[in-house]
Amino acid sequence: MALKDVRAGIRNEEGIATVLGILKQSFGERFQTGQAFREQHAHTTSYLTSQLPDGVVFVESADDVKAVVKACAEHKVPVVPFGVGTSLEGQVNAPSGGISIDFSRMNKxxxxxxxxxxxxxxxxxxxxxxxxxxxxxxxxxxxxxxxxxxxxxxxxxxxxxxxxxxxxxxxxxxxxxxxxxxxxxxxxxxxxxxxxxxxxxxxxxxxxxxxxxxxxxxxxxxxxxIPEKIGGGVCAFPTVKAACDAVIMTIQMGIPVARIELLDDVQMRAVNAYSKLSYPEKPTLFLEFHGTEETVALQSAQFAEIAAECGSDEFQWTANADERAKLWQARHNAYWAGRALAPELDGLSTDVCVPISRLAECVVETQADIVAEGLLAPIVGHAGDGNFHVLVLFDGKDPASVGKVEAFTARLTKRALSMDGTCTGEHGIGQGKMSFLEDELGGAVDVMRTIKKSLDPDNIFNPGKIFRPTS
Missing domain, CATH: 3.30.465.10 (Uridine Diphospho-n-acetylenolpyruvylglucosamine Reductase; domain 3)
Known part of the structure; x- marks a missing residue:
């Protein structure tokens, strides 16, 4: 699959060869250099091309970690920490090779x-x-x-x-x-x-x-x-703006909502098909309230009034644990539901975050951009924070399709920045959003580089992420 290439770093071949020998001797079977292990530890759920480490060490203690870092520091070899590989911006890639530290056995x-x-x-x-x-x-x-x-x-x-x-x-x-x-x-x-x-x-x-x-x-x-009582519900709206207005009013009134998620009409179509549900395929809020039985009921009633004022359909509320679990499982499956809209295509999941007062404007402009470009791209957002995600489906083998998606994500990011937002609310910078960090923070990036140079003078810790060193 010809996905987006990312820049390779300079490899320290001699140092890497030396460290491979040291770690093999120190860790035995807990150190692996096989292709399958290396591919697994460069796995990325973004559209960035995987860049494999040279070896994977399965650490079991802090002393193991110290031993790996000391060997790599002495020979100036990169170290890339690895959890389960769910990062979205290439954070576990190894552009200069080196050693992946797998933490699956440090799980106490x-x-x-x-x-x-x-x-x-x-x-x-x-x-x-x-x-x-x-x-x-x-x-x-x-x-x-x-x-x-x-x-x-x-x-x-x-x-x-x-x-x-x-x-x-x-x-x-x-x-x-x-x-x-x-x-x-x-x-x-x-x-x-x-x-x-x-x-x-x-x-x-x-x-x-x-x-x-x-x-x-x-x-x-x-x-x-753990709250004494948890209640959840779903409420459809005629437009994204109406849904966002309901979110803003809920937050401004101080209603202590625990979760308030926005799914656009395309995402709701995907959720219905994937989770075999029958919600209206309109902009929809998923909500959850935590508290006592009385406070949860009161908060739900207060939200229902706000939603009705914003022109919503009926607020479907439940305190039944099984029904609530089904509701939130459907929300958590939103990524896979979106991918299932066109399983033959690749997916790029990106996120931005704006002040909550600008959320509706940013989402509406983004939807117009999606339509104008002829893209298939469901939207889901943590509406209470002004954070939303776009899953863009595209043909990774087609350079024109890749180019169109990259241009779209650049416009999305610039749109968020123009509203005093951020290029990423959750996914991080990694490799995928390095080009936007200076647009967002300007000279503060130089301060970050200074901190990096001070704490990691030989650039061994996850190099090629967040920003490229100037020297």
Missing amino acids: VLRISPEDLDVTVEPGVTREELNRELRATGLFFPIDPGANATLGGMTATRASGTNAVRYGTMKDNVVSLTVVTANGEEIRTARRAKKTSAGYDLTRLFVGSEGTLGVITSITLRLQG
């Missing part, structure tokens, strides 16, 4: 403190595994990006998702980290206290760094109490 929940509402985990624990482990405590971890991603990967990409409107993103829920730095030593970025003013906020520096500053070896996370 190290400590749960119900009294303090926090937990410490190894980076290979997935969000679903953590919540199964927490179930008996009455607590849960709320960040839900849809995919069953690892918590290390979610931290590295500053993930968020459907619950962010109430519970925030990973940056709001990571208390502290342990990280292996370029000298092969492990540091701790913070203690477990609820607040601190002790020095630089190193935790926030590493959250969202996409593996470019160090390798995360443990994460301490904030937890929430």
Whole structure:
């Protein structure tokens, strides 16, 4: 499949050969150089061409990570952390070759403190595994990006998702980290206290760094109490603007909605076909409320009034757990539902985020752009945050089709930036959005380069991501 090529980096052949020998001797069968392993660890769900590492090491402890980083640092060989490979902008590619560190065996929940509402985990624990482990405590971890991603990967990409409107993103829920730095030593970025003013906020520096500053070896996370009652519902609107107006009014009135998701008419057609449902194929909001039985009922009634004022169909609400699970499973399957609209085509999933007051304008202009270009591209968004995703379906073997999609995504990004938004609310920069970062942040990118150079002077940590070094 001839997808979008990405720039290859300079390879340190001598260093790579030396490190391959060191790791084979140190890790035995836990170090693999076979083609299948290497292809798996360059897998990317974006349309970017895969770039394979030279070897994959399956680490089981922080000491393993330190040993790998020390060997790679000594011989100036790239290190690329790997969770489960759900990143969307080529974050796990290895453009200069090197070593992929697989965290699937570092999957222990190290400590749960119900009294303090926090937990410490190894980076290979997935969000679903953590919540199964927490179930008996009455607590849960709320960040839900849809995919069953690892918590290390979610931290590295500053993930968020459907619950962010109430519970925030990973940056709001990571208390502290342990990280292996370029000298092969492990540091701790913070203690477990609820607040601190002790020095630089190193935790926030590493959250969202996409593996470019160090390798995360443990994460301490904030937890929430499982709500006494959860209610959910679906509500169709005549237009995207009407749906967005309902979102804005809901947020402005202070109704503590837990999730409020926007699906356009094309996405609803896909959801109905894929999940065998029969919702109206119109712009639709999926919602969820958390609280007591009384507060959930009140919040749902308040939203129903707002929706009716905005010209909606009837708000279909339920507190039945099975019905609610079916509703949100359909929402989580939106990506695959969109792909199923044209399974013979490739898919590019991209996202932007704008101030909520500009969401309707941005989505409507994007829909007009899609129609004008003759594209098939369903839209789904975390409406309470002003964040939305576009899945563009195209023929990756046709250069004209690829070019049309690239031009469309560039216009989408520029549109969001013109509204004081961002080129990515969730997916990160990786390789796919490097060209837009300077447009968004200007001279701040030079500050980022300075930080990168200071913490990673030999550029071994996930090189070729976020920005290209100037030297």
